[in-house]
Amino acid sequence: MNSRKKKDNKSRSRSKSTINDIVIARGDLKQEEDRKYSVKVSKLMGRYMVAKKDIEPGEIILSEPPIVVGPCTDCKVQCLGCYKNLEEQAFIKCKTCNWPLCSQKCSGLNNHLGHSEIECAILKQTNSSKFLDYSNLLKIRSHMQALVPLRCLILKKTNPKNYDILLNMEHHNALRQNIPEVWNTNQENVVNRIINDWGLKEFSEDEIHTICGILEVNCFEIGQEVNIRGLYPTAFLMSHDCVPNTNHNDEEINYFLTVRASTKIPEGHAVTLSYAYTLQNTLKRREHLLDNKFFECYCKRCSDPTELGCYSAALLCPKCKTGVVLCDNPLDFDSSWSCTNWSKKCPGYTIPARSMKLLLNRITQEVDQIDNNDVVAMEQFLNKYRNVLHPTHYINLGIKISLSQLYGKIKGYLIHELSNEVLERKIDVCREVLEVLDIIEPGYTRIRGVTLYELHAPLMILLTRESAKQTLSKSEFKRRLKEVFKYLTEASIILNYEPKSSIEGNMGVAANEALGQIREWQKIVGKF
Numbered sequence: 001m002n003s004r005k006k007k008d009n010k011s012r013s014r015s016k017s018t019i020n021d022i023v024i025a026r027g028d029l030k031q032e033e034d035r036k037y038s039v040k041v042s043k044l045m046g047r048y049m050v051a052k053k054d055i056e057p058g059e060i061i062l063s064e065p066p067i068v069v070g071p072c073t074d075c076k077v078q079c080l081g082c083y084k085n086l087e088e089q090a091f092i093k094c095k096t097c098n099w100p101l102c103s104q105k106c107s108g109l110n111n112h113l114g115h116s117e118i119e120c121a122i123l124k125q126t127n128s129s130k131f132l133d134y135s136n137l138l139k140i141r142s143h144m145q146a147l148v149p150l151r152c153l154i155l156k157k158t159n160p161k162n163y164d165i166l167l168n169m170e171h172h173n174a175l176r177q178n179i180p181e182v183w184n185t186n187q188e189n190v191v192n193r194i195i196n197d198w199g200l201k202e203f204s205e206d207e208i209h210t211i212c213g214i215l216e217v218n219c220f221e222i223g224q225e226v227n228i229r230g231l232y233p234t235a236f237l238m239s240h241d242c243v244p245n246t247n248h249n250d251e252e253i254n255y256f257l258t259v260r261a262s263t264k265i266p267e268g269h270a271v272t273l274s275y276a277y278t279l280q281n282t283l284k285r286r287e288h289l290l291d292n293k294f295f296e297c298y299c300k301r302c303s304d305p306t307e308l309g310c311y312s313a314a315l316l317c318p319k320c321k322t323g324v325v326l327c328d329n330p331l332d333f334d335s336s337w338s339c340t341n342w343s344k345k346c347p348g349y350t351i352p353a354r355s356m357k358l359l360l361n362r363i364t365q366e367v368d369q370i371d372n373n374d375v376v377a378m379e380q381f382l383n384k385y386r387n388v389l390h391p392t393h394y395i396n397l398g399i400k401i402s403l404s405q406l407y408g409k410i411k412g413y414l415i416h417e418l419s420n421e422v423l424e425r426k427i428d429v430c431r432e433v434l435e436v437l438d439i440i441e442p443g444y445t446r447i448r449g450v451t452l453y454e455l456h457a458p459l460m461i462l463l464t465r466e467s468a469k470q471t472l473s474k475s476e477f478k479r480r481l482k483e484v485f486k487y488l489t490e491a492s493i494i495l496n497y498e499p500k501s502s503i504e505g506n507m508g509v510a511a512n513e514a515l516g517q518i519r520e521w522q523k524i525v526g527k528f
């Protein structure tokens with residue numbers, strides 16, 4: 001389908017060390033024995049991780065510190081130490097190198113995962129700050145793009161073992177070279193800056209482009225309050241799947257990455273994560289993977305027009321009114337879409353790929369106009385498109401996820417103020433979202449944990465209200481309490497994997513407390 005694909009194999013044909021070489025090179029044989037995974041190689045995917053033995057949901061597969069972290073390519077201007085976004089006037093310049101910082105006391109100063117002494121010395125020696133136009137912070141943004149590549153290059157001297165591990169990662173240079181918007185942007189913002197502006201002639205253009213490719217292909221988006229990327233020594237080996245079987249999180253400050261199984265991973269099965277946003281439809285995910293990770297996905301979900309029954313891309317047929325419009329060939333970016341209501345004799349409805357894209361772009365623009373907290377506008381949107389978009393179309397699903405979290409949280413909709421009707425609405429959207437998540441983000445995944453937590457709250461309040469009116473029999477009360485207990489228990493397991501400093505980690509603490517209260521009630525109604 002795409003000319004980029006053929007060259008892919010070429011770039012992969014260069015010889016690469018296996019993960020075993022990497023581990024042995026690190027003198028870490030013990031760790032190799034203990035590892036939950038081994039590494040295989042396939043023609044399609046290159047190296048990929050497989051489970052050495054059955055791995056249970058929630059089990060840690062790996063936990064490791066990053067090789068390098070720093071600003072993302074599309075980041076705003078950030079503090080070089082702690083990566084807080086900097087506003088005009090609310091920042092200082094590093095006394096030594098003159099690059100922007102949040103304060104002279106920033107916790108990321110003289111830290112190898114922040115603004116290290118060596119980075120500061122190089123930025124000073126090269127007089128790099130003379131190119132920073134502080135009259136307008138926006139003009140500094142593109143300069144930030146060269147920082148992570150510089151940090152990688154610094155490793156060559158400060159940590160040659162990590163530099164070797166990094167150089168062993170996929171860069172897709174042969175493919176990327178043929179994509180002018182990727183290659184030329186790197187040439188301008190990274191290569192020319194490091195070699196010409198900063199005068200670091202010891203690095204070659206090829207070497208810097210390779211580093212850029214490695215970062216693009218292998219970085220994890222990390223950070224809790226901040227928007228940064230990190231490269232990890234073994235986690236990069238996980239292959240992509242649009243229904244992943246792992247979940248990962250990163251710690252604040254040290255950026256330790258922990259990968260856990262979200263579902264059971266049988267021995268010999270690939271250990272996967274999704275490089276794309278799972279809540280988008282096949283077309284969007286595949287476009288993202290091709291443009292940013294330089295491969296085409298042929299997973300089960302991508303190959304199935306119904307996306308395994310979650311209908312993330314389906315429209316409702318405007319002709320027969322009852323049929324579902326699906327992509328004729330989801331593995332072809334240019335495929336048309338048709339009504340699939342053959343048995344009920346739809347007169348026939350087909351829409352070309354281009355018109356579908358235009359329609360989705362127009363609807364997306366409309367959604368983007370809705371304020372993040374405007375539940376009324378969200379409900380109006382769902383109502384307006386109820387005969388156009390499938391109820392679980394990814395655009396609807398995004399809105400339903402927002403509603404599942406906003407009802408009960410924002411001003412005017414605090415949980416105890418909600419009418420029974422709105423509580424029921426919150427329950428409905430949570431259940432609808434969970435039905436889809438059970439297909440595309442199954443098991444112990446963060447978004448399921450959050451949605452289960454959101455679901456328990458209205459159920460519990462309705463139960464309390466009804467029990468206060470004494471309209472429930474003891475057995476009905478117990479049945480409903482048991483249901484809340486079930487959701488909350490799973491939410492608690494999932495959310496307690498999250499760092500305590502994160503929003504989800506806090507939710508985990510709240511889930512534990514709520515479970516404690518239910519256990520008190522159990523003393524009255526009896527164990528479930």
Ligand SMILES: C[S@@+](CC[C@H](N)C(=O)[O-])C[C@H]1O[C@@H](n2cnc3c(N)ncnc32)[C@H](O)[C@@H]1O
Binds near residue numbers: 237
């Ligand atoms: C983060 S790297 C994974 C490690 C890589 N396979 C290696 O050997 O270094 C991502 C790259 O692996 C390949 N890859 C991962 N998952 C894939 C999949 N499901 N289908 C095809 N290629 C995949 C693609 O080349 C992608 O750009």
